[in-house]
Amino acid sequence: MNHIHDPGGPPDPQVGAEPLGRLFAVTVLMADAMEHDLAERGLTRARATVLSVLHAGGPMKQRDLAAALGVSPRNVTGLLEALAPSGLVDRVPHPDDGRATLVSLSERGRRMAQRLDADRRELARFLFDDVPEAELAGYLATMDRIVARLQSPVFGELRRAAGERWD
């Protein structure tokens, strides 16, 4: 269950490793918790994301669903086939385009999506509700900084440099 690199081993006093270690630890625990909860609903990560995207974006072609999910069109076919038996999604021929299929949430699918949203809000409350204002500010600022860093062109250069250093 524990896929992390340092499962409680000896502490390494590397610069910045502590904060990064926290990030890994939280990531692993969150992933485990979410997958477990989704399994109780008969869902997987990928399939739940399909429901979320459809819930947020409304009915759409498989093509657009693939783009929204960031996966191949073929993969979408598989995910929808996997969701079909549970009756959470509907697929009808697109009215304006004979090639396309229009995918939408069924009534059950809508309820499931709302349930997932509720789960998420409850988790958010459970994790953050009693965090002191001052701590939360530092958390948010740091997380935003990380997002910015990971999206910045400088990060791409850093990685390219690391790759070339060894090849």
Next chain:
Amino acid sequence: MNHIHDPGGPPDPQVGAEPLGRLFAVTVLMADAMEHDLAERGLTRARATVLSVLHAGGPMKQRDLAAALGVSPRNVTGLLEALAPSGLVDRVPHPDDGRATLVSLSERGRRMAQRLDADRRELARFLFDDVPEAELAGYLATMDRIVARLQSPVFGELRRAAGERWD
């Protein structure tokens, strides 16, 4: 590439959803970055973890490797077979137990593990080096709080309650 639930859509003013959203965003970006970097080294997440565990724990039986990785013994066989062609790991009959195989890093494997450690330290510096002391304190406190929450028995009860509420 964007597997997150709310890909920049309209902001939802739910209690605690903002902080949780930050966590998801960072998680997705980190996972993408790491997988991409590992691919450049000819590795995957699971295989890199094998190297890390062997680097940290030294030579061990496949059984123990499976336990350390938190996967089935069968899965370890597959991961080692996948690592074999690159010559990063060695497998020799266990000297004291004719049933077992002793797995260890080759010289190349050791170098690769050190390289991964260096990558990690560099990433940690890149992400956290210039975070102000005060912000970092809030970040660390919040992350530790999340870990504690996710590991607490209260969390298990919360999840059980959520499950029963709908079944």
Next chain:
DNA sequence: TATTGTTATACTCTATAACTATA
């Protein structure tokens, strides 16, 4: 000719169950 979704094929990670060899 370009686009939509499919069939075909393949790779990775994961699991359980049955079996072999060894303790």
Next chain:
DNA sequence: TATAGTTATAGAGTATAACAATA
């Protein structure tokens, strides 16, 4: 009889390439 690792089988997520139907 119990343990270590394998073969056999299966499911989930992912991809590309080739192809049919439709624009």
